[in-house]
Amino acid sequence: MEIRQDDPSAPHVAPLLAEHVAEQHGNVPPGFAFALDANGLSAPGVTFWTLTDGTGLAGFVALKQLAAEEGEVKSMRVAADRRGRGYGHALLDHVVATARRRGYRRLYLETGTTAFYDAAIALYRGAGFVDCGPFADYAASPHNRFLTLAL
Numbered sequence: 001m002e003i004r005q006d007d008p009s010a011p012h013v014a015p016l017l018a019e020h021v022a023e024q025h026g027n028v029p030p031g032f033a034f035a036l037d038a039n040g041l042s043a044p045g046v047t048f049w050t051l052t053d054g055t056g057l058a059g060f061v062a063l064k065q066l067a068a069e070e071g072e073v074k075s076m077r078v079a080a081d082r083r084g085r086g087y088g089h090a091l092l093d094h095v096v097a098t099a100r101r102r103g104y105r106r107l108y109l110e111t112g113t114t115a116f117y118d119a120a121i122a123l124y125r126g127a128g129f130v131d132c133g134p135f136a137d138y139a140a141s142p143h144n145r146f147l148t149l150a151l
Contacts (some may be wrong), residue, residue: 006050008041017097020077032143058082073109107149
């Protein structure tokens with residue numbers, strides 16, 4: 001398993017990223033999905049990493065800087081056929097470690113509220129994330145859950 005900074009518009013990323021964006025938009029009502037596409041993941045202040053294993057791309061994650069000491073976990077995804085192997089933990093651990101090296105004091109994330117998101121929420125809570133109110137430009141809604149981790 002290798003995690004490295006990568007280009008979200010690279011051809012090897014496109015299929016899994018398209019699947020991720022479509023699935024996110026398909027699991028919440030219009031206007032409540034905030035998954036970033038390749039352009040959003042290439043924006044200034046966003047760092048994107050891929051995780052590869054012996055058979056190719058297995059997942060990705062991004063870290064968006066919100067303020068000098070705050071960041072947001074964005075677009076975390078593990079390919080469906082690679083789940084249950086610890087890759088989600090590895091990606092989240094990588095983002096948290098990077099945030100600490102950058103001197104961040106807090107991480108945030110936004111996710112959905114339906115059963116589809118239960119495994120992701122369990123992963124985040126297992127890493128110490130707790131519920132919080134909306135942050136950055138998000139607004140409270142019954143379709144979005146917000147979590148934070150003090151570093």
